Amino acid sequence: MKIHGQLRRSIEADHSKQTAQIIDQTLLPHHVEWRELSTLEDAAEAIKVMRVRGAPLIGATAAYGMFFGLRADASDAGLHQAYDVLHATRPTAVNLRWALDRMKRTVEPLSPEKRAEAAWEEALAICEEDVKTNHAIGRHALELFREIQARKSDPDAPLNVMTHCNAGWLATVDWGTAISPIYQAHDAGLKVHVWVSETRPRGQGASLTAFELKEHGVPYTLIVDNNAGHLLQRGLVDVVIVGTDRVTAHGDVANKIGTYLKALAAKAHDVPFYVATPVSTIDWTIADGVRDIPIEQRSSREVTHMPGLTDQGNREEVLITPEGTQARNDGFDVTPAALVTALVTEHGAYPATAAALQELQAKL
Numbered sequence: 001m002k003i004h005g006q007l008r009r010s011i012e013a014d015h016s017k018q019t020a021q022i023i024d025q026t027l028l029p030h031h032v033e034w035r036e037l038s039t040l041e042d043a044a045e046a047i048k049v050m051r052v053r054g055a056p057l058i059g060a061t062a063a064y065g066m067f068f069g070l071r072a073d074a075s076d077a078g079l080h081q082a083y084d085v086l087h088a089t090r091p092t093a094v095n096l097r098w099a100l101d102r103m104k105r106t107v108e109p110l111s112p113e114k115r116a117e118a119a120w121e122e123a124l125a126i127c128e129e130d131v132k133t134n135h136a137i138g139r140h141a142l143e144l145f146r147e148i149q150a151r152k153s154d155p156d157a158p159l160n161v162m163t164h165c166n167a168g169w170l171a172t173v174d175w176g177t178a179i180s181p182i183y184q185a186h187d188a189g190l191k192v193h194v195w196v197s198e199t200r201p202r203g204q205g206a207s208l209t210a211f212e213l214k215e216h217g218v219p220y221t222l223i224v225d226n227n228a229g230h231l232l233q234r235g236l237v238d239v240v241i242v243g244t245d246r247v248t249a250h251g252d253v254a255n256k257i258g259t260y261l262k263a264l265a266a267k268a269h270d271v272p273f274y275v276a277t278p279v280s281t282i283d284w285t286i287a288d289g290v291r292d293i294p295i296e297q298r299s300s301r302e303v304t305h306m307p308g309l310t311d312q313g314n315r316e317e318v319l320i321t322p323e324g325t326q327a328r329n330d331g332f333d334v335t336p337a338a339l340v341t342a343l344v345t346e347h348g349a350y351p352a353t354a355a356a357l358q359e360l361q362a363k364l
């Protein structure tokens with residue numbers, strides 16, 4: 001999508017050097033800096049410290065990481081080492097395992113000397129498919145937006161969309177998942193306004209979604225996470241749409257911490273709550289999300305400190321609690337399927353039920 005008027009992607013291949021260029025998202029929104037990944041260690045570090053984040057982009061970066069690892073050591077041991085190093089970076093987004101398993105299936109049958117090139121081609125394919133997938137998710141969700149818009153008492157009023165965290169193009173290779181229909185609605189001339197939830201403590205809403213929407217010219221208003229229920233209660237939200245890191249075979253949804261609360265409030269006020277998800281984010285091996293989805297525990301420093309830009313343009317962190325305060329920092333929560341109006345996939349919208357997902361799986 002657009003950065004300073006230029007069409008870019010969150011991760012781009014340098015075909016001459018067979019490296020990957022990423023936007024370092026830890027520096028956004030104040031600095032747009034590209035960073036080259038050329039080794040397995042580079043890719044693993046970028047995922048772990050969240051220079052790249054978002055389930056599909058984590059998977060895409062891991063795919064390149066497998067190539068880098070095999071370029072250095074294409075033996076079976078090298079393959080398994082690359083897989084394990086990358087798999088250990090972050091636990092919740094299933095796209096990481098999905099991408100690693102796909103890369104392994106692609107290269108393991110090959111003789112070692114053929115593995116690196118096959119991995120490079122497969123990493124490129126994963127990225128190209130992600131772009132098409134997310135555009136399709138956006139098309140299907142846009143149809144739902146239009147239906148909601150048509151039911152509004154004032155059809156000339158903007159469609160008020162609430163989202164959480166960042167499920168935009170920065171969370172994927174391009175387009176995003178939950179934000180894809182927002183871009184497509186805006187580009188199609190449908191008036192849309194976005195309530196951007198800041199998403200404490202990492203602030204992906206405030207720093208990334210706000211950045212994306214501003215760059216694309218989409219009207220938005222930043223809110224603190226705790227403002228969401230109030231807006232839903234007062235009829236100021238027409239639809240909630242979020243991304244996800246893992247969907248179970250029964251439709252439970254793991255997403256950034258705070259999603260569950262928004263789903264509860266949306267249900268209480270009869271506001272549609274959609275989850276935009278590529279099929280690659282569905283974990284067919286588990287049913288009960290609360291029991292079986294691993295929830296990342298992150299540093300308490302992310303809660304006790306706030307990063308920002310000083311008046312002199314320097315990035316600094318400040319302590320916002322008493323010294324020595326212990327803080328809990330669950331990175332994700334699980335929204336039960338019963339609170340999800342529909343899962344919007346690249347194949348269309350499906351109820352968040354085991355039966356509907358079995359029907360989807362049968363088509364794949």
Ligand SMILES: CSC[C@H]1O[C@H](OP(=O)(O)O)[C@H](O)[C@@H]1O
Pocket residue numbers: 053054055056164165166167168171172176177178204242243244245255256257331
């Ligand atoms: C399209 S996946 C976006 C998903 O990933 C984010 O988590 P993180 O920024 O920690 O990788 C968040 O849960 C988003 O909804």
